[in-house]
Amino acid sequence: MKKALSLILVVLMVTALFGCAQTTTTPGGETVTLTGTGEGFGGEVTVTVTKEGDKIIEVVPVGANETPGIGDKAINELPAKIVEANSPDVDVIAGATITSKAIIYAVKNALDPAANPWPIPKEEVPVVEVPKGEAGSIVKVGLGQNISIGKSKSATADATAVAQADVTIAAVGFDADGKVASVTVDVAQNKVAFDKDLKVTTDREAEVKSKKDLGPDYGMVGASSIGKEWFEQMAAFENWMIGKTADEIAGLKVKERDESHKNVPDVPELTSSVTITVESYIAAVKEAWENAEDANGAVAVGLGVETHIGSSKDKTADVKPMAQMDTYMTAVAVDADGKVVKSIVDVAQVKVNYDENGTLTTDLAVEPQTKKELKEGYGMVGASSIGKEWFEQMYAFEDWMVGKTVEEITGLKVKERDANHKSVPDVPELTSTVTITVEGYQAVVEEAMANAIKAGPIVKVGLGQNISIGKSKSATADATAVAQADVTIAAVGFDANGKVASVTIDVAQNKVAFDKDLKVTTDREAEVKSKKDLGPDYGMVGASSIGKEWFEQMAAFESWMIGKTADEIAGLKVKERDESHKNVPDVPELTSSVTITVESYIAAVKEAWENAEDAVGAAKVGLGVETHIGSSKDKTADVKPMAQMDTYMTAVAVDKDGKVVKSIVDVAQVKVNYDENGTLTTDLAVEPQTKKELKEGYGMVGASSIGKEWFEQMYAFEDWMVGKTADEITGLKVKERDANHKSVPDVPELTSTVTITVEGYQAVIKEAIANVR
Numbered sequence: 001m002k003k004a005l006s007l008i009l010v011v012l013m014v015t016a017l018f019g020c021a022q023t024t025t026t027p028g029g030e031t032v033t034l035t036g037t038g039e040g041f042g043g044e045v046t047v048t049v050t051k052e053g054d055k056i057i058e059v060v061p062v063g064a065n066e067t068p069g070i071g072d073k074a075i076n077e078l079p080a081k082i083v084e085a086n087s088p089d090v091d092v093i094a095g096a097t098i099t100s101k102a103i104i105y106a107v108k109n110a111l112d113p114a115a116n117p118w119p120i121p122k123e124e125v126p127v128v129e130v131p132k133g134e135a136g137s138i139v140k141v142g143l144g145q146n147i148s149i150g151k152s153k154s155a156t157a158d159a160t161a162v163a164q165a166d167v168t169i170a171a172v173g174f175d176a177d178g179k180v181a182s183v184t185v186d187v188a189q190n191k192v193a194f195d196k197d198l199k200v201t202t203d204r205e206a207e208v209k210s211k212k213d214l215g216p217d218y219g220m221v222g223a224s225s226i227g228k229e230w231f232e233q234m235a236a237f238e239n240w241m242i243g244k245t246a247d248e249i250a251g252l253k254v255k256e257r258d259e260s261h262k263n264v265p266d267v268p269e270l271t272s273s274v275t276i277t278v279e280s281y282i283a284a285v286k287e288a289w290e291n292a293e294d295a296n297g298a299v300a301v302g303l304g305v306e307t308h309i310g311s312s313k314d315k316t317a318d319v320k321p322m323a324q325m326d327t328y329m330t331a332v333a334v335d336a337d338g339k340v341v342k343s344i345v346d347v348a349q350v351k352v353n354y355d356e357n358g359t360l361t362t363d364l365a366v367e368p369q370t371k372k373e374l375k376e377g378y379g380m381v382g383a384s385s386i387g388k389e390w391f392e393q394m395y396a397f398e399d400w401m402v403g404k405t406v407e408e409i410t411g412l413k414v415k416e417r418d419a420n421h422k423s424v425p426d427v428p429e430l431t432s433t434v435t436i437t438v439e440g441y442q443a444v445v446e447e448a449m450a451n452a453i454k455a456g457p458i459v460k461v462g463l464g465q466n467i468s469i470g471k472s473k474s475a476t477a478d479a480t481a482v483a484q485a486d487v488t489i490a491a492v493g494f495d496a497n498g499k500v501a502s503v504t505i506d507v508a509q510n511k512v513a514f515d516k517d518l519k520v521t522t523d524r525e526a527e528v529k530s531k532k533d534l535g536p537d538y539g540m541v542g543a544s545s546i547g548k549e550w551f552e553q554m555a556a557f558e559s560w561m562i563g564k565t566a567d568e569i570a571g572l573k574v575k576e577r578d579e580s581h582k583n584v585p586d587v588p589e590l591t592s593s594v595t596i597t598v599e600s601y602i603a604a605v606k607e608a609w610e611n612a613e614d615a616v617g618a619a620k621v622g623l624g625v626e627t628h629i630g631s632s633k634d635k636t637a638d639v640k641p642m643a644q645m646d647t648y649m650t651a652v653a654v655d656k657d658g659k660v661v662k663s664i665v666d667v668a669q670v671k672v673n674y675d676e677n678g679t680l681t682t683d684l685a686v687e688p689q690t691k692k693e694l695k696e697g698y699g700m701v702g703a704s705s706i707g708k709e710w711f712e713q714m715y716a717f718e719d720w721m722v723g724k725t726a727d728e729i730t731g732l733k734v735k736e737r738d739a740n741h742k743s744v745p746d747v748p749e750l751t752s753t754v755t756i757t758v759e760g761y762q763a764v765i766k767e768a769i770a771n772v773r
Helices: 002-017 071-085 097-111 211-218 230-241 246-250 279-290 371-378 390-401 406-410 439-452 531-538 550-561 566-570 599-610 691-698 710-721 726-730 759-770
Strands: 022-026 029-039 044-052 055-062 140-148 162-174 180-193 300-308 322-334 340-353 458-468 482-494 500-513 613-618 620-628 642-654 660-673
Touching: 029 097, 044 097, 055 071, 055 097, 071 097, 140 279, 140 322, 140 340, 162 279, 162 300, 162 322, 162 340, 180 211, 180 230, 180 279, 180 300, 180 322, 180 340, 211 230, 230 279, 246 279, 300 439, 322 439, 340 371, 340 390, 340 439, 371 390, 390 439, 406 439, 458 599, 458 620, 458 642, 458 660, 482 599, 482 620, 482 642, 482 660, 500 531, 500 550, 500 599, 500 620, 500 642, 500 660, 531 550, 550 599, 566 599, 613 620, 613 642, 613 660, 620 759, 642 759, 660 691, 660 710, 660 759, 691 710, 710 759, 726 759
Parallel strands: none
Antiparallel strands: 022 029, 029 044, 044 055, 140 162, 162 180, 300 322, 322 340, 458 482, 458 613, 482 500, 620 642, 642 660
16 A cells, blocks of 8 residues: 555656656657746746657747847747757857846756756845935036947848837936935836838837836846846945945946846845846946036935937838937936926937848947037037027026926927927027927926925924734633734824825834743843844745835835825725735835735824924934833732833934934833733723823823823923934933932923933934934
8 A cells, every 4th residue: 555655646746747748659769848937038938848759859939028139039049059959058149148048947947847946946135225325415416327229139031120229327416525315227228129121110109118117017026036126126226325426336346147247236235135237327327426517405306217219210212210219318406495406408319220121230339429428419500590509508498497396397488480399498588599399308307306306395293103912812721821012103204295205114013922820931121123123034025925025115115105195195005915914005106015014004104194293494304113021020929910012112303414303202001911810801902002192191190299291291301302413312411210210301401391211212212313314
C-alpha cells in the first residue's frame, strides 16, 4: 500500500512539474511540447517550445504587449538563434534587450520550471524609507531637460518604422546655498509608429501622457525587481535629492545592473526604492541648476509637460515620412498667494526623418535642441511680423506672467491672426512683443501651477484621533488575556480654503499581554513603537498584495490627500476587499499603492478639520506620538487586572524659523479592565475618550492644588509654547513636586496655571517638531 501511494505521489509531482507538456513519439525520438513564461517590457511573454528527443526544434514566442518595432525584433529573430544553439543561452537582440531576456527566461521556464520558476520570485531587499533632506526657502528656479531619439527604428522587411523621443524634464527650486528645495522630474516618452506604407498609425489627436501622468498604467511593476512603478521610484529619488546640491546629486554612486540599466543608485538609502537608471534625471537637475533664475518670494515650484504629435507626416508622392513630437515644458515658481514669481517655458520640437523606403535619415546620435537652445538657429525672424525670434517672444511672455494668477494667465484675451495662429495675445502689453500662438504655453503653465499649488499656505492646524479597543481578548482555557488599543492620529495643516496642505498619520497599536495568572508579561518599560516608528519592522509586506509596507502605503495616501478638503477626502470611493479590509480605496490613483483599509484615517483627518485652530504664519506641521503602558496592573488579592495604555499625541505648527505657532496636545488614557478570572469587564463597543474630550469628566479638579482641570492646564501650557523652539521647550526649568509629579514647571509664567508633570508632553512636542513637513 505504501509503495502504491508513493508511486501515485511521484506521478502527481511529475504531472505538476510538466503540467503544460504534450508528448508524442516520432522517428527522431519522443517529441515534447512545453510552455513557459517570462516578464517582458509590456507584461508576460509566453513561449511554446517543441523538443524532439534532446533537440529543440521550434520556439514560438507570443508577446502581445511588447513595443511594436522593438519587441517584435526579438520575437522574430531570437527563436532561430535558440534552435540553432539548441539552448536558450544565446545573446540578446540588440535594441530589444528586455523582450529578449523575457523570451530566454520563458524558454528556460519551459525546459526546467523548478530552476526557473514562474512567477519569478522577487528579490528580497530590506525596505528603507528614503529620508528627505532639509533645505532653505526657494530663491532660484531652474528648468532642465535632455532628449534622446536613439530608440527610433527604420523600417525593415520584418518590422515597420517607429520614431521615439524620450524627453526628460526637471523643474527644480533651489535655496540660497544651491540646495534642492523642490524637485519634480518627468519623462515624455513619445512614440510615432508608421505602417508598411509609411503612413502614421499613432493617433495624432490622442493625449500623449508622460510617465507620471500614466502612473500605474506605465506598467513597470512586472519587470521591477522591487515591485515598484516608475512614479513611485521617482518619488523616492526626488525625496533623496532634497537638501542636496546639484554637484552632490551628480556625485551619486551608481552601478551597472545590466545592459539596460547602467546607472542604478548604489547607496543604502535607495537600494530598496530606486532600481531605475538615473543618469538622465541627474543631468536634467544639473542643467536646471546651471540655468536657474531668480525666484525670491517663491514658496513652491511646479512642472508642466504636454506633448503633441499632430504635425507628423505620412509618406506621399511629394513628402517623405516624418515624425514630429512637440513637447511643451515649463517650470513655474509661485508665491504664497499663488501668483507667478518666475516661469521658464521651452519646447522640444523633435523631428525624426525617413527616406521614401522608411530608412532613418536623422542622425540618432545627435541630441535634438529645444527652441531656447537653438535661439536664432530656430529661424523665426523671417516669418515674424515683429522681427523677433521665438526665444525673444517667450521671454516677453514669461515676463508678462510674473505677478499673475493662473486664472489671469489662462484668461488672457487672444485673437486669431491667421489659420496657423489662432490664439495670439490681444492686449496692449504684448502686441509688439508676442505674436506667437500662446494656447499651448497657457495650458502647460496652468498644469505646472496646479502641480505647485495643491494647497495654499497653512493657516490652521488640527489634531484628530480615534480609538478602538475591539481586538482585546478575555482569558480562555486555551489563551491568555490580551488588551489592545489602536489609536489612530492625524496632524493636519489646512489652507484658507480648507484644503490639506500638510498631513501626517500614524497609529499607536498598543498591546498589553497577561499570563495565566493574570500578571502583565509585556515589558512595562520598553518603548512602544507606532506603526511609522516600526517602519519595515511592522511586517506587512508579506501579507500585502502589492508588496508594500504600511508606512509606504500611508505615504502614498497622505500624498493623495494634499490639496483636498476633508469632505473630499471623506468622499473617497472605497470597496470591500475582504472581511478584514472593508474600506480600501477604489480610485485609479491609489489602486497600486494603497490596499489598506482607510476608514479610521479619514475619520481622524475629518476630526482634525473640525477641531482645527488658527496657525497663521506656520510653514510646516509635525506629528508626535508616544505610548507608555507602565501603569498597567497585575492581578493581586486586592487588585483586579487592568491594562493601561497612555498615548501622548500632538500636532505642532512651526514657522520658517522652527518656532511654535500653535501646538495641540492630548492624551488617550485607555484602560481595559478584567475581572479576577480574566474576563473583560470593559465594554469594547464604547470608544474611549481622550483627556481633552473628557474635559471636566476627567476629574482632576479635586486633586489639583490650583483647582484646574487637565484640559485647562494643557491649554495654558500650549499657549506658553507659542514662539518657542524645541530647545527652549525641552529646556523648561522644572521641579519635583512629589513622587508622582517629578517635572512640574518652575517658571513664574506657569506656576499658577500648570502643576501637572510635563516631561511626557515635552518629549512628544520635541518629536513633532523633528517630524515637521
